[in-house]
Amino acid sequence: MAQRTVLVVLFDGVQSLDVTGPLEVFAGAEEAAPGAYRIRTASLDGRPVRTSGGLGLVPDGPLAEAPAPHTLLVPGGEGTRRPDARLIEWIRGHGPRAARLVSVCTGAFLLAGAGLLDGRRATTHWAHCDELARDHPAVEVDADPIYVRDGPVATSAGVTAGIDLALALVEEDLGRDIALAVARHLVVFLRRPGNQAQFSAQLAAQTAGRAPLRDVQQWITEHPDADLSVEALAARARLSPRHFARAFRAETGITPGRYVDRVRLEHARRLLEDTADGIEEISRASGYGTPEAMRRAFIRAFGTGPAEYRRRFRPAPVT
Incomplete structure (x- = not known):
């Protein structure tokens, strides 16, 4: 079984659950199937970041020294509103090299800002879908689903939808039994269907x-x-x-x-x-x-x- 490197991008103002939700899914899958995933986090300069809720996160190192990822995961949060231009450039250069490019919540704005959603169907948190469509007219924004897959690019809606998407990716990689074991451990559904509406x-x-x-x-x-x-x-x-x-x-x-x-x-x-x-x-x-x-x-x-x-x-x- 080939090991897949999952790299999570960190930045000031990131939404903590956008990071920790998917990360716990992949970590649980690695525990259930040792050697399946290598999980790394990185910020621009390798320095700790502060989440939108005030939690401090310490990355494994700087993005410049991060291993080439199989799955590049870009979370959302307030920090996506006025991102560092260097972060957009890094995503623009490294995103297409990943086998899978994933965003959670408003992380879609960073992918769109790097031009990586042009011509693709995508989603984000329902409250920001109109803004994403307005600011990036080349993106086909679908406000309804909790996540959207378009080729190697996957985008998800707000916060907990990142867990659903991560479980779907684990099921794709390792099969239903491993994904179910992770879902049981986290006390969540195996996964909600991607086309399920974002809200009640x-x-x-x-x-x-x-x-x-x-x-x-x-x-x-x-x-x-x-x-x-x-x-x-x-x-x-x-x-x-x-x-x-x-x-x-x-x-x-x-x-x-x-x-x-x-x-x-x-x-x-x-x-x-x-x-x-x-x-x-x-x-x-x-x-x-x-x-x-x-x-x-x-x-x-x-x-x-x-x-x-x-x-x-x-x-x-x-x-």
């Missing part, structure tokens, strides 16, 4: 400003198996269906039907991941009515049916 239905939509509409949003969340037609929801808000649909979209940014779809999908996904309930029971509890209706929704969202989703993304019990 409640966060994806804005909170309505008017109390009746906020109450309806809460009702939908708490009763996904209820009659959630526009007519029924409008009656709860004491509005006409037409007025309700228009006001709901104006205040939340999405239609009532789309919001209901997201809530039901999220509810079903959580039941598949967290319970042993049967598919038919989950389909009723989530408001789909039939397993076939839920299967169609899962295939549209995740490219796989509920049973396969459960098999792939629900962690086995720790023994």
